[in-house]
Amino acid sequence: MVGFPGGSTPDLVARTIAEPLSRALGQPVVVENRPGAGGNIAADIVAKATDEHTIGVMINGNLTIARMLNPATPYDPARDLAPISLIGTAPLLLTAPASLPFTNAQEFFLAARNGGDKWSYGTPGVGTVGHIGMELLKTKTNISPVHVPYPGNPQVINAMIGGQIQLSLLPPGLAAAQIRAGKLKAVGVTSVNRSPLVPEYPSLDEGGIRGFQLEIWTAAAAPASMPKPVVARLSALISEIARSPDVRQKLFQQGWQVAGTSAEGLANRMKSDTNLLGGVIAMRNIKVE
Template sequence: MTQSRRSLLALGAGVATLGATLGAPRLLRAQPAWPDRPLRLVVPFPAGSTPDILGRVLAPHYTAALGQPCVVDNRAGAGGNIGTDMVAKATDGHTFGLTINGPLATAPALYPNLPYDPARDLAPISWLARAGQVLVVNPALGVKSFADFVAKARAEPGMLTFGSVGAGSGGHLAMEDIKARTGIALEHVPYRGFPQAVLDLVAGRISAIILTVAGILPQLREGQAVALAVTSEKRLPQLPAVPTLVESGLEGATSYAWNALVAPASMPAERIERLAKETKAALASPQAKQTLDTSGFEIVGSGPAELRAMVEQEAERWGGMIRKLGITADG
């Protein structure tokens, strides 16, 4: 072998050794720990709301399981859109959010200038829980069943009124679904929240309302309101004598209020999977079950794929109704 040939081989071996030496630390270097600073759980509703109560049950579990404080950050406004938009635009890798039907499924149809796209800007983590709603009326209306209510509405077209917590809200859309299936005419009266709507129902200023059972249970127990039907697939444990809408003759008329956990679309998949795993563990705790039972919710605790599919179905169903009826966020 010539001297030049031996020199070239030695040089190549040296370069290979140097490359291996320099490359080894890169191959062995561990990924930075996550989370490495406090987590922020944005709840786009005020303190004391159902999402807020649920968020404050979940946050301590994240703190214990993930080794960093998890802080609940209430950012209410615009039906939950303000806080949800904050989650969509977060870039710190440590922000996620707990929201409801509206900001994820119906807001794109209600708000033409929505500053975020739920399908594009948000990543699903977990479908947390769902709650069937209940159709209630003022006792002075003189109806005892859903069939009675439909008959009275048909006999007095446009004379009966129903309240909701806002145009395009779950209760509003559930009643519009009933109207479409039965052909009855009811006048919609939107409110800023359910307390005033319940007060007006009890006072007889509106005829009916659809809302979660926790918002009306005291009035039902006092005889200040009459429950006619529930929107869930099965009867509610809190109202075992009240039939479902399906039992009352409206096949397919099921609907739920629900809560979900989402992250910015930029959050890495492994972090989302870890949050989904810890969320399922948190929802299995007795405290979570008691809190949700009290609020009339049942635990779901799904993974990201199930939440994505559910939101897509809800957006198609209710978004389609909003567009068909020309419902806007203003009424």
């Protein structure tokens, strides 16, 4: 199950994993797209599945903060889903219009502080990692741009190119093409070190925002009711497939640094991200209706 349309990043990941998983299991693996509610519709279907054959490829929010953002979410990630494997991770890239006059992160944040609430930032929606991450960045840098949600990242990019907004946290694969074309500028990636996905851009840590670490990720999960031996087998297979040279290269081209963790590795990541992002949600009183 994938909670996003065909051609989306989670869909591409699922289809990259599906064929080798089918060979390993000796049975067909079908990818079904059920988009809506930021992936939570598909996640709820997975949580309630009892056939022992349904798993989901999900993003951060589905496995961590879904209930915190909206108490009406019909499943509880911690209680109703069993971690299988963290497949891939990626930092976000803090990006600005090419017309803004800055040459490094320090100059950018000085301009942003001077801009106050006359500046605005765009995201693909309330409660997305880009939204929560920017609110976290505001607390670390004393900037105060106003949030403007858009239907998706393509609209965010167009608004930034057009000068309607001054900054955004974007997936590096999306932002890099516009930066290379001279339409946008990179401030820095949201990781302590440079990312192998876009090694030409500095990290925000290099730019003086010490220890700032924020990533998007995609992972596989099962219903909590799935027998533990089945989950363990799927975990071993999917993590091995993700780390295989061919699949690793495909996922890297899609914009992912391969993790291919154990179920325990994903469980630990779910806990740490729930604490980090949940703290920002509570502090900033972020809600999705």
